[in-house]
Amino acid sequence: DAKTTQPPSMDCAEGRAANLPCNHSTISGNEYVYWYRQIHSQGPQYIIHGLKNNETNEMASLIITEDRKSSTLILPHATLRDTAVYYCIVRVANQAGTALIFGKGTTLSVSS
């Protein structure tokens, strides 16, 4: 079973920030938080990952709470092309054979 809890769906207006929450209250000290997204009829796409510090790349920002029990993926200026299912995954990094376990994710709908 997935170790994360996400809302099933969220809406966002185009141009606004999309903040996608994820609860991972049982996360272990050596587990990273990964975010992927899956646009309709495509394979999942890696977005970002982090351990305890906030992370930012060209796609998104990842904010992890100090106790690491939850995190938020931020898309700063959502566009229609960001409409997708977003998956939050916890996984031990740098350990061979550790699978990505996908839950049902959050369906983000961006509208104009």
Add this chain to the structure above:
Amino acid sequence: EAGVAQSPRYKIIEKRQSVAFWCNPISGHATLYWYQQILGQGPKLLIQFQNNGVVDDSQLPKDRFSAERLKGVDSTLKIQPAKLEDSAVYLCASSLRGYSGEQYFGPGTRLTVT
């Protein structure tokens, strides 16, 4: 850089028939994964290869599913015989290293078993 290639994109077969899917990972990626995604669910790992050896096949229904990765490059996944519940999208992914959580996925093959 070319992405992960998969073929065919769509396949319709009758139950009890056999089917094979092909995947070519990103050049230089040592690790290859096959996932099954049933409608409305997240992908589920079926098998993971490191070069041409199997790292994890604990979720692969070995009575009907088989996979190989000859020469450590491309891979095939076979189902024989297919059941109705095998209807799903079969996704191939690759990563540079076996321990990497950054995996690159292909477009998938949508299988419909009738």
